[in-house]
Amino acid sequence: MTTEQRYESAKEIYKAIGVDTEAAIAKLQKFPISMHCWQGDDVVGFDHEGPLSGGIQTTGNYPGKATTPEELMADIDQALSLIPGKHRLNLHASYAIFEPGEFVDRDKLEPKHFQKWVDFAKQRGIGIDFNPTFFSHDKVVNGLTLSSPIKEVRDFWIRHGIVCLKIAEYFATELGTPCELNYWIPDGYKDVPADRTAPRARFKDSMDQILATPYDKSKVLVALESKVFGIGVESYTVGSSEFTVNYAARNGILSLMDNGHYHPTEVVSDKIPSMLLFNDKIALHVTRGVRWDSDHVVIFDDETKEIAKEIVRNDAMDRVLLGLDFFDASINRISAWVVGMRNMQKAMLFALLQPNEKLAKLQNDSEFTELMMLQEELKLYPFGDVWNYFCKTNGVPEKEDWFAEVQKYEKDVLSKRL
Numbered sequence: 205m206t207t208e209q210r211y212e213s214a215k216e217i218y219k220a221i222g223v224d225t226e227a228a229i230a231k232l233q234k235f236p237i238s239m240h241c242w243q244g245d246d247v248v249g250f251d252h253e254g255p256l257s258g259g260i261q262t263t264g265n266y267p268g269k270a271t272t273p274e275e276l277m278a279d280i281d282q283a284l285s286l287i288p289g290k291h292r293l294n295l296h297a298s299y300a301i302f303e304p305g306e307f308v309d310r311d312k313l314e315p316k317h318f319q320k321w322v323d324f325a326k327q328r329g330i331g332i333d334f335n336p337t338f339f340s341h342d343k344v345v346n347g348l349t350l351s352s353p354i355k356e357v358r359d360f361w362i363r364h365g366i367v368c369l370k371i372a373e374y375f376a377t378e379l380g381t382p383c384e385l386n387y388w389i390p391d392g393y394k395d396v397p398a399d400r401t402a403p404r405a406r407f408k409d410s411m412d413q414i415l416a417t418p419y420d421k422s423k424v425l426v427a428l429e430s431k432v433f434g435i436g437v438e439s440y441t442v443g444s445s446e447f448t449v450n451y452a453a454r455n456g457i458l459s460l461m462d463n464g465h466y467h468p469t470e471v472v473s474d475k476i477p478s479m480l481l482f483n484d485k486i487a488l489h490v491t492r493g494v495r496w497d498s499d500h501v502v503i504f505d506d507e508t509k510e511i512a513k514e515i516v517r518n519d520a521m522d523r524v525l526l527g528l529d530f531f532d533a534s535i536n537r538i539s540a541w542v543v544g545m546r547n548m549q550k551a552m553l554f555a556l557l558q559p560n561e562k563l564a565k566l567q568n569d570s571e572f573t574e575l576m577m578l579q580e581e582l583k584l585y586p587f588g589d590v591w592n593y594f595c596k597t598n599g600v601p602e603k604e605d606w607f608a609e610v611q612k613y614e615k616d617v618l619s620k621r622l
């Protein structure tokens with residue numbers, strides 16, 4: 205049977221339970237995912253030599269990682285060519301591109317240092333999201349940035365936060381689409397702190413100073429990301445969930461939830477509906493923590509599906525700004541991107557193909573036996589036939605067929621980088 209025939213058959217099967225596959229596909233087609241540039245080079249960037257710091261870690265030494273802007277752009281192109289639909293690119297400030305011999309510190313960055321990224325995005329018709337980089341830098345003193353007790357340190361990072369507002373505005377203006385600007389700081393303590401308040405008060409004041417800078421709120425969507433702990437920062441994190449959610453609510457910015465940033469049995473899927481009741485928009489980092497915030501590649505697992513279901517059931521595909529955030533250095537990095545992006549899309553499609561109203565009615569009617577039965581049976585509906593059709597209509601390989609392209613690219617391009 206051809207892909208189309210399989211799709212037609214699946215369409216009828218879904219129709220019988222009241223699910224419109226055409227409508228599901230149309231919605232998925234319009235849902236952009238912000239693809240993080242940092243999977244391509246193990247979160248290194250182009251503005252420093254030292255190791256990755258800030259309590260986050262990549263593990264593995266798979267050959268062929270991108271070490272120049274040209275290589276990273278080529279790898280991003282290769283990944284995007286195997287992912288259906290149109291997406292966005294998520295950059296970090298550490299990916300500034302300098303002229304040969306030029307170096308500009310983080311507090312002096314200007315839009316021009318990102319002009320090559322704008323050209324790249326323009327040529328591909330995609331938007332850019334952005335992140336100040338508060339790690340992997342010698343001005344992170346004793347693990348602290350915006351919450352440092354040293355004024356000079358705080359001021360440096362406040363200036364960094366401010367220049368990033370300007371750069372985000374530049375992206376939005378040039379590309380004609382708002383830029384999500386996500387602030388995440390690694391600040392915290394390895395061991396039991398004596399004062400949990402003062403660092404948070406300093407962080408609050410630093411953020412206030414950054415956001416006091418005028419910027420176009422229709423162009424720059426500022427987000428603040430929380431975290432529970434990091435490597436070497438196990439006992440106390442300044443930007444905890446309570447801090448960021450309250451700060452965001454009070455200051456009219458977005459909360460960003462990363463599903464690796466909570467206690468292991470705490471799930472972001474359950475937080476989404478509450479956040480949507482009180483916020484026009486929310487931002488997400490979808491990742492996969494294995495036993496800790498390990499940033500494994502996103503797979504088609506239960507929590508990814510639950511996150512997607514909450515976005516779909518709340519009719520919030522245009523209210524949730526979704527980016528991926530993982531970094532695996534132990535496998536082909538392009539494959540990591542493609543697997544993660546395609547899995548996030550699969551989770552969205554899976555959610556769109558559930559008879560959500562019918563399921564909600566069963567819950568409301570207290571028909572819990574039937575609800576459990578149906579939710580389980582739906583797992584084996586011919587979802588893959590709809591997915592393959594979606595890939596085909598988008599001109600990207602179906603099933604595992606994309607992998608041959610990655611292997612070819614590894615042989616022709618990545619292996620020559622050694």
Ligand code: RNT
Pocket residue numbers: 242247260335388429431462489497529
């Ligand atoms: C770290 C945060 C943060 C980073 C990226 C690189 O725990 O998740 O989002 O992963 O900014």
Ligand code: ZN
Pocket residue numbers: 429462489529
């Ligand atoms: Zn994150």
